[in-house]
Amino acid sequence: MSKTKLPLSPYYRSLTLNMTVAIIVVSFIPVFLVGSTIYYNFYASYREKVYAHLEELVEKHRQQIDAFLVDKLADIRFLSRNLGYANLSDEAFLQSTLASLQRNYRPVFVDLGVVNGAGQQVAYAGPFKLTEAVYTETDWFQQAMNKEYVISDVFLGLRRLPHFIIAVKNTINGEPWILRATIDFVAFNDLVENIRVGETGFAYILNRRGEFQTKPLIDFVPSEGCYGHFFDCEKELNDGVTIAEREDDDGKENIYVTALLKDKDWLLVYRQESADAFSDLRRAQFISVVIFIVGGVSIIIMASMLSIRQVGRIKEADRAKELMNEQVIETGKLASIGELAAGIAHEINNPVAIMVEEAGWIQDLLEEEDFARSENLDEFERALKQINTQGKRCKEITHKLLSFARKTDARLQEFSINDLIEEVVSLSEQRAKYAKVIITPQLDASLPSIQASPSEMQQVFLNLINNAVDAMERQGGEIVVASRREKNQLVIEVRDTGPGIPPANIDRIFDPFYTTKPVGKGTGLGLSICYGIIKKMGGDISVDSTMDEGTTFVIKIPVREEHVG
Amino acid sequence: MPNSVKLLLVDDEVGFVDVLSKRLSKRNMVVTAAYSGTEAIQTLRKQDFDVAVLDLKLEDMDGIEILKIFKKLVPTMPVIMLTGHGSEQAAREGVASGAFDYLTKPSDLEDLVAKIMQAVKREK
Numbered sequence: 001m002s003k004t005k006l007p008l009s010p011y012y013r014s015l016t017l018n019m020t021v022a023i024i025v026v027s028f029i030p031v032f033l034v035g036s037t038i039y040y041n042f043y044a045s046y047r048e049k050v051y052a053h054l055e056e057l058v059e060k061h062r063q064q065i066d067a068f069l070v071d072k073l074a075d076i077r078f079l080s081r082n083l084g085y086a087n088l089s090d091e092a093f094l095q096s097t098l099a100s101l102q103r104n105y106r107p108v109f110v111d112l113g114v115v116n117g118a119g120q121q122v123a124y125a126g127p128f129k130l131t132e133a134v135y136t137e138t139d140w141f142q143q144a145m146n147k148e149y150v151i152s153d154v155f156l157g158l159r160r161l162p163h164f165i166i167a168v169k170n171t172i173n174g175e176p177w178i179l180r181a182t183i184d185f186v187a188f189n190d191l192v193e194n195i196r197v198g199e200t201g202f203a204y205i206l207n208r209r210g211e212f213q214t215k216p217l218i219d220f221v222p223s224e225g226c227y228g229h230f231f232d233c234e235k236e237l238n239d240g241v242t243i244a245e246r247e248d249d250d251g252k253e254n255i256y257v258t259a260l261l262k263d264k265d266w267l268l269v270y271r272q273e274s275a276d277a278f279s280d281l282r283r284a285q286f287i288s289v290v291i292f293i294v295g296g297v298s299i300i301i302m303a304s305m306l307s308i309r310q311v312g313r314i315k316e317a318d319r320a321k322e323l324m325n326e327q328v329i330e331t332g333k334l335a336s337i338g339e340l341a342a343g344i345a346h347e348i349n350n351p352v353a354i355m356v357e358e359a360g361w362i363q364d365l366l367e368e369e370d371f372a373r374s375e376n377l378d379e380f381e382r383a384l385k386q387i388n389t390q391g392k393r394c395k396e397i398t399h400k401l402l403s404f405a406r407k408t409d410a411r412l413q414e415f416s417i418n419d420l421i422e423e424v425v426s427l428s429e430q431r432a433k434y435a436k437v438i439i440t441p442q443l444d445a446s447l448p449s450i451q452a453s454p455s456e457m458q459q460v461f462l463n464l465i466n467n468a469v470d471a472m473e474r475q476g477g478e479i480v481v482a483s484r485r486e487k488n489q490l491v492i493e494v495r496d497t498g499p500g501i502p503p504a505n506i507d508r509i510f511d512p513f514y515t516t517k518p519v520g521k522g523t524g525l526g527l528s529i530c531y532g533i534i535k536k537m538g539g540d541i542s543v544d545s546t547m548d549e550g551t552t553f554v555i556k557i558p559v560r561e562e563h564v565g
Numbered sequence: 566m567p568n569s570v571k572l573l574l575v576d577d578e579v580g581f582v583d584v585l586s587k588r589l590s591k592r593n594m595v596v597t598a599a600y601s602g603t604e605a606i607q608t609l610r611k612q613d614f615d616v617a618v619l620d621l622k623l624e625d626m627d628g629i630e631i632l633k634i635f636k637k638l639v640p641t642m643p644v645i646m647l648t649g650h651g652s653e654q655a656a657r658e659g660v661a662s663g664a665f666d667y668l669t670k671p672s673d674l675e676d677l678v679a680k681i682m683q684a685v686k687r688e689k
Binding site for chain 1: 578580581584585587588591669670671672674
């Protein structure tokens with residue numbers, strides 16, 4: 001069988017494709033389901049964890065900031081109530097009060113001031129020269145006059161620095177007065193600035209107008225919408241912590257965690273880029289995608305390799321089956337031809353016998369005197385003899401044909417190998433003659449008989465001789481069939497002067513279905529049948545070939561001791 | 566020869582039987598031809614023969630069958646089987662069943678005559 005790889009026919013190609021697709025689908029579905037389930041669960045729980053963490057963080061800070069504001073307000077209210085307008089409007093006393101506050105709270109309180117009902121600051125303690133300042137027009141003053149106390153938004157005010165004010169209203173003799181304290185922006189800002197998570201997470205506070213109440217870590221304009229003007233969508237913001245993810249104008253996905261502060265006046269906003277908040281998740285996602293791709297690619301490679309190999313095997317098996325079928329058909333054909341030939345041979349014997357006998361009868365009659373002096377007597381006799389001889393020749397031919405057509409009989413018989421070889425040689429001679437091949441037996445006459453199946457042995461030598469004739473069909477040549485004895489075995493060599501067997505093929509020539517003959521000419525079974533027969537007898541068959549010189553098959557058959565001598 | 570050999574020749578090939586009868590008669594034998602198994606058996610019932618030459622394949626009966634009947638009717642009469650090569654096995658079987666010998670067709674007349682004489686001599 002030629003080893004060159006032929007391109008696959010469409011049938012095998014589609015078989016390969018179907019197998020590959022089936023393996024890929026079957027492998028991918030569970031991988032995909034398991035992968036996506038695990039990923040979804042991991043994603044959900046991780047997200048929940050991140051959210052919970054951020055909510056807790058914001059809630060804690062909200063409480064902290066609220067507590068800070070409440071504390072500071074309580075301090076000022078305490079001062080206002082307990083020290084009274086008389087004391088506090090004395091600037092020296094106010095100074096010492098501020099000093100004692102600053103001692104207790106570090107520089108949270110920047111200054112203190114007492115403002116009368118008309119908005120005129122009557123006493124001031126602090127680093128700025130604001131003693132005579134008038135606050136009539138300011139928001140906080142107006143609010144403080146209506147309410148008991150007020151905590152203002154952050155503003156620049158007269159001092160041109162961001163700050164905010166806690167103002168507490170009291171009355172003396174029916175006249176309202178206000179004690180106001182400025183809270184240091186830096187100290188307040190620290191409370192919020194401390195909230196830092198990851199690389200992009202930071203917090204800030206907005207008032208109802210969407211203005212910063214703290215200095216954000218990054219300079220940016222608060223986006224429009226709920227967090228810019230949370231006022232507009234207050235309904236969405238409940239008392240607790242709200243968490244939402246949305247895309248900003250710059251196209252980045254951000255997490256916003258918000259909580260209302262200061263009687264819902266302020267909004268504490270924590271902002272972090274989603275990518276940053278979920279960076280671990282993203283990494284896990286990346287790794288799983290990489291694993292999925294690598295796994296997928298290897299599944300595809302494996303699937304296609306597997307199917308190519310399997311289809312190769314199927315193809316080989318199909319081919320073997322096809323050859324087997326061919327062989328079966330061939331055998332059947334041969335068998336019927338054999339039967340036909342046997343029938344014809346048998347039938348021919350009768351007319352030939354009659355012809356020979358009739359010739360004999362003429363001969364008998366010729367011996368009678370009437371013809372004795374005939375000039376042509378010799379010719380007649382010669383012709384009759386010829387008829388007789390040719391009749392016998394016919395008999396021999398039918399004899400050979402019949403002995404060959406007899407069914408292969410595996411029964412053991414004792415026979416002379418030399419006789420069998422001669423029989424096979426004479427059978428093959430006719431064909432060999434057409435191929436200009438001469439068959440020469442070189443037989444050792446002293447060989448003992450062997451115990452074997454004659455028809456099987458006949459098949460072995462027929463195969464070898466036919467192969468040799470086939471090999472030399474083009475240029476002609478010589479076949480020598482030699483027998484001899486070596487110790488306890490008979491050695492029979494079939495040597496030809498053909499082109500030889502290429503070294504690449506020589507290891508495979510006894511393999512079933514291995515043939516170098518054109519398609520339809522050989523089944524690749526001949527030599528493997530020979531091999532099987534000889535091995536079954538406990539013998540050995542080997543081959544030796546030289547390119548352009550010839551090939552020798554050597555058969556060794558053991559001789560049983562009782563036949564020796 | 567003072568006593569000519571009485572021979573029963575059984576074969577369904579008419580041409581063969583006729584020419585063989587003539588040739589054997591010429592060699593001082595009295596040949597009675599039978600062209601079928603039944604005819605042969607009937608003839609044998611009526612007449613005695615020194616020897617029978619029997620084809621192995623007849624249209625109506627199998628040669629071996631006829632041989633067995635011959636042996637029952639006249640156990641002492643030798644029977645020579647004639648056969649085409651293909652039924653050599655059957656001929657050997659015939660020898661095993663009591664035939665004197667067998668010859669394959671076409672055979673030399675001299676061989677046949679020799680076999681017949683051999684059979685007759687052994688019988689006598």
